[in-house]
Amino acid sequence: MFRRRGRTNLIPNYIILLLLVCFALGPILVPLFNSLKTPQELGTNPIGLPRAVHMENYVNAWVQGEFATTLTNSLIYVVFTVAGVLLLGGMAAYSLARLDPPGGNLYLVYMLTLSTLPFWLYVIPLFIMWRNLGLLNTRAGLIIMYVAFNSPFAIFLLRSFFMSLSRDFEDAARVDGANEWQVMTRVVIPIxxxxxxxxxxxxxxxxxxxxxxxxxxxxxxxxLPVTTSYYNFTQRFGRDWSLTSAGAVMMTVPVLALFLLLQRRFVTGLTQGGLKM
Amino acid sequence: MHTGLKRLAPVLLSLGLLVAACAESAGGPETSAEDGAPEKVQITMWQDTSITADCIIEVAVNSFNEQSDTIEVIAEKKPNMMDAVRPALAAGAGPDVVPTHGPSFVAQFALAGQLMPLDDFVDVYGWDELFVPWALNLGRVGGTLYSLPQELETMVLFYNKTVFEEHGWEPPTTMDELEALAAEIQEAGIIPFAGGAADAIDNNEFYFTEFANKVAGPEKVYQALKGEIPWTDPDFVTSIETLNRMFQAGYWMGSPENFLVTDFSTARAAFASGEAAMTMEGTWIYDSLVGEMFTEDSEHGNDWGWAPMPSLTGEAIYNIGIGSTQSINQASERPEAAAEFLTHYNSPEIQARLLTECQSATAPIRLDPSQLEGVEPRMANLLAEFAKASDEDRYGYTTWTFFPPKTDQVIYEEIEKVWVGDMTPEEYLVAVDAAFQEELQAGETLVVPDR
Amino acid sequence: MPWLFIAPITLLHLVVVVAPSIGGMYYALTDWSGIGKADFIGLENFRTLFFDDGNFRLAIRHNVLWLAFFLTVPFIMALAVATLLAQTRRGSMAIRTAFFVPYVLPSVVVASIWRMLLDPRLGFGTLLENWGIEGFAHPYLGDKNTALGAIAFADNWHWWGFLMILFLTAMQNIPADLYDAAKIDGANRWQEFLNVTLPGIRSTVFFMLMMTAIWSFLVFDYVWILTHGGPAGSSEMLATYLYKQAFQRFEAGYGAAIGITMSAIAGIMATIFVLLRRRGWDV
Incomplete structure (x- = not known):
């Protein structure tokens, strides 16, 4: 843990930090304000406070963006993808960090190489394969893809977390006669x-x-997932920015809420839970 | 001499005539589909996600499903429809009824073997009777019919009437007058032209279309499309130079850079509010024009007018465009069902309802002229003038309807290099000509009816 | 046993990414339009790409500029702010949260925010003018000289906070006695940063540098949403160019050749890092 040192004058720190906070949060006010304006007002007043509050944008955006459907779908995709990545990626990362598989380094290079393949290179063959496998237009088909896309990064990150973790706990468990699966599920994962x-x-x-x-x-x-709701406000030759802004707010609120809920754990979490050295 | 485009006249006239005619067909459901025909063949169509989409589905699709005992059309609303169509077709999937933005797009798909030839259906469903022949022929690629025209359109010069009256300006008729007026408007602190390419780069082709046809003239464009003269012809150079001179003067949104970041809603707001005095736009903005830009309760209190886009000689020339099309997917397992649906979709009854109930433009089909009431008078006048012009051979060629796909792409992508100073008009036209000659050699140019 | 843990995800990758990519790679040697038959034309696509295609060279240049930007700006911001934050206590949690919030926003939202803010007539420049600060109203995304920079700026706005949190977390794992020892040696703040903090978070920094190097050649989202590679190709990237060739011009074979080139460049980047690691840097 970083040691406090009370003597240092922290005022310059705070000034810089607060300026950066404005930089980080200020732009977010734009869609918030714009979501309350009519398209006509937006054309002449796109950044400032709304002259009158038009809450009906949210209602219209909810309906036109079919948010009831898309939010549910996105939730399903997120939950299953995260579960899949953590399970499969976690197993691989654990093995790479702890079990020293022969050729582990080579495997890392292989994973790295994989993450350099651009989506647009393989999308057509993948599409053809998905159609033949009957995975087109299915939730499972999309989730499988998402798990595959997201796991190289997850494997790398989890592996380095595993590596930074002291082996003492595990060794103790092994001495107690636990097998590798038990070590992973009972000791490593809780930590x-x-x-x-x-x-x-x-x-x-x-x-x-x-x-x-x-x-x-x-x-x-x-x-369809929630991001495609964003496209529901485009017409052939234009876009309704009022509805787009309202939609943007609605597609942001759930993740923002989740993050704010977990952020204490997320940001400080790593220093708790036995990771102190 | 071929009657060719003269057939346009009855079509356009009847556009305005339809309004009342549809009251009856809009009335009651004709048949009930409750009788248990268990095995309906299912086909899919895609629809974009604008507000009119629901109306189109209600009018064109639901009515079909109600009356058909054998076929059920499933309309899927597709955000970003055109972006999704390409990969789907490339992988041999996608909807049975394939939408595109115009014949030039159709050619891309057709040349890649992704669309089904429609010639066999023409006689079966009487499409040659339903559609105006020249318009149907625009769906041909290399002599084979691949698409049906869905939307007929032209471009004109819309102006902010209130702003014009305040300053005592008159709509120009010649290019010289247009340029002089633009300078005067700018002098008065007003943007001469609203416009922008931020939403879709292909909108740049509006300007090539207008200036090539209005400066070099439709005759020259026709000759070039037939391969008789190159696109590097001095008259085309003058066209692009005129366009670029006006762009560099900042007549569009203040500067070429500003134009390039302006999206459609901003441009339309600028025009409606009087911040900009004119806009070169198409008949497709009709619903937006009367529905949101200049409504009864608009704060700005402005009014609009239109004039033919000025030409070098002062003659009023109207460019002809087919705005979107429908085709049948090569991978479709039920092409005859799709064809039956398309026949229904393009029937006079349904097209009339699309115009009146959904404010959607109609296909170039033969309609029965009955009454002239109901359409906004200025728009009715515009359509009548368009029809008259085509009758008198005063028509030009939009790029998205008559130009082969790769040439079209060069036209709207590379023009930006002229505007930002990376290319001269001559170099630009050399690139356009190179693409065109390649497609001409390969026999990939589109149908251009005889003048 | 170790491979049993690795096998499931590897199998998934083989199916989803590797096998289709091999298919894609074959098409790079053909004149495939995206459907129908593909005629084998050998290395013709690559010849055109490397010797005749000015737009391709331009795209590579833009990717390299992008790489240079993302290897420096977000890293400097993240390191500096993480260091500042590590010293503060009061309000530090709230400040961290604030910095992280942009990362939470979906890319379509971030892009539309910046499209509004960077607008020449109605964006932040006009806002500043209203406050009496002139000279910032500019069509950033429409000017060929600023478009690429503006996109990078928007992307970085959403990215650097995440990087900062990663660094901060790593810093908090540095044993406190190392700082105490440095203090006893009379180190000032800068020396402390160089000798204790930086080595302490080296593996995290190194890892993120490597991922940045790889991602920089694959960037697509922000460019596509904000400019589609324009104006006049001034923000064209390899990925947007690949997309245009494969899906707008129906040159799927040529597009595949671009894709392979992208992978090769990113692969070279990855190899450099792996080699460095062999030479004693740890990842």
């Missing part, structure tokens, strides 16, 4: 859960804002 939380949150955010694969692999309205 590691803040790391899982971190990775889980990163993956959740990634899935929440994904739209390219979803737009291509899903062709049924009832399966």
């Amino acid at each position: 590691m859960w803040p790391a899982f939380l971190t990775v889980g949150l990163v993956v959740a955010l990634g899935v929440w804002s994904e739209f390219q694969a979803a737009l291509i692999f899903l062709q049924k309205d009832e399966l």
Whole structure:
């Protein structure tokens, strides 16, 4: 833990930090304000406070964006993808960090190489395969893809978390006669859960804002995720920025709430839970 | 001499005539589909997600499903529809009824073997009777029919009437007058033209279309499309130079850079509020024009007018465009069902309802002229003038309807390089010509009816 | 046993990414349009790409500039702020949260925020003018000289806070006695940062540098939403160019050749890092 040193004058720190806080949060006010304006007002007053509050934008955006459907879908995609990534990626990361598989380094290079393949290179063959496997237009098909896309980063991150963790607890468990599965589930995961939380949150955010694969692999309205609601405010030759802003707020609120709920754990978590050295 | 585009006249006239005619067809449901036909064939169509989408589905799709015992059309609303169509088609999937933004797009899909030839259906469903022949022929690629035209359109010069009256300005008729007026408007602290390409880069082609047809003239464009003269012809150079001179003067939104970041809603707001005095736009903005830009209760209290886009000679020339099309997917397992649906969709009854109930533009089909009431008078006048112009051979060619796809792409992508100073008009036209000659050699140019 | 843990995710990757990529790679050697038959044309696509295609060279240049930006600006911001934050206690939790919030926003939302803010007539420049500060109203996304920078700026706004949290977390794992020892040696703050903090979080920094290097050649989202690679190709990236070739021009074979080139460049980046690691840096 970083030691406090009371003597240092922290006022310059705070000034810089507060300026940066304005930089980070200020722009977020823009969609918030704009979501309350009419398109006509937006055309002449796109940043400032609304002259009159038009809450009906939210109602219209909710209906036109079909948020009831898309929010539910995104929730499903996020939950299952995070679970899949943490389970499968966590197992792989644990093995790489702890079990010293022969060729482990080579495997890391392989994973790295994988993450350099651009989506647009393999999307057509993948699409053809998904169609043949009957995975097109299914939730499972999309979730499987998301797990695959997100796991290289997760494996790397989890692996380095595992590596930074002292082996003492595990060794103690092994001495007590636990097998590797028991060591992982009973010792490592309880200690590691803040790391899982971190990775889980990163993956959740990634899935929440994904739209390219979803737009291509899903062709049924009832399966589309929340980001595609954003496109529901585009017409052939234009976009309704009032509704877009209201939609933007609505697609942000759930993740923001989740983050604010977990952030204490997320941000401080790593220093608790036995990770102190 | 071929009658060709003259057939446009009855079509356009009847556009305005329809309004009242539909009251009856809008009335009651004709048949009930409750009788248990268990095995309905299912086909899919895609619809974008604008507000009119629900109306179109209600009018065109639900009515079909109610009357058909054998086919059920499933309309899927697709955000970002055109972006989704390409990969889906490329992988041999996608909807049975494939939408595009115009014949130039159709050619891309057709040349890639993704669309089904429709010639066999023409006789079966009487499409040659339903559609105006020249318009139907625009769906041909290399002699084979691949698409049906869905929306007929042209471009004109809309102006803010209130602003014009305040300053005593008159709509110009020649290019010289247009340029002089733009300078005067700018002098008065007003933006001469609203416009922008931030939403869609292909909107840049509006300007090539207008200036090539209005400066070099439709005759020259026709010759170039036939491969008789190159696109590097001095008259085209003058066209692009005129366009670029006006762009560099900042007549569009203040500067080329400003134009490039302006999106449609901003541009329309600028025009409606009087911040900009004019806009070169298409008939497709009709619903927005009367529905949101200039409504009874608009704060700005302005009014609008339109004039033909000025030309070098002062002759009023109208460019013809097909705004969107429908085709049948090569991978469709039920093409005959899709064809039956398309016949229903393009029937006079349904098209009339689309115009009146959804404010959606109609296909170039033969309609029965009955009454002239109901359409906004200025718009009715515009459509009548458009029809008259085509009757008198005063028509030009929009890029998205008559130009082959790769040429079209070069036209709207590379023009930005002229505007930002990376290319001269001559170099630009060399690039356009190179793409065109390649497509001409490969036999990939589109149908251009004889003048 | 170790491989049993690794096998499931590897299998998934083989199916979802590797196998289709191999398919994609084959098409790079053909004139495939995206459907129908593909004629084998050998390395013709690559020849055109490397020797005849000015837009491709431009795209590579933009990716390299992007890399240079993202290897420096967010790292400097994140390191500096993490260091400042590590010293504060009061309100530190709230400040951290604030910095992290932009990262939580979906990319379409971030992009639309900045599209509004960077607007020349109605964006933040006009706002500043209303407050009496002139000279910031500029069509950032429409000017070929600023478009790329503006996109990078927007992307970084959403990115650096995440990086900062990663660094801060790593810093908190540095044993406090190292700082005490440095203090006894009479180190000032800067020396402390260089000799204790930086080595202490080296593996995190190194890892993120590597991921940044790889991601910089794959960037697509923000560019596509904000400019589609324009104006006049001034923000064209390899990924947007690949997309245009494969899906707008129906040159899927040519697009695949671009994709392979992207992978190769990113792969070289990754290899450099792996080699460095072999030379004693730990990741």
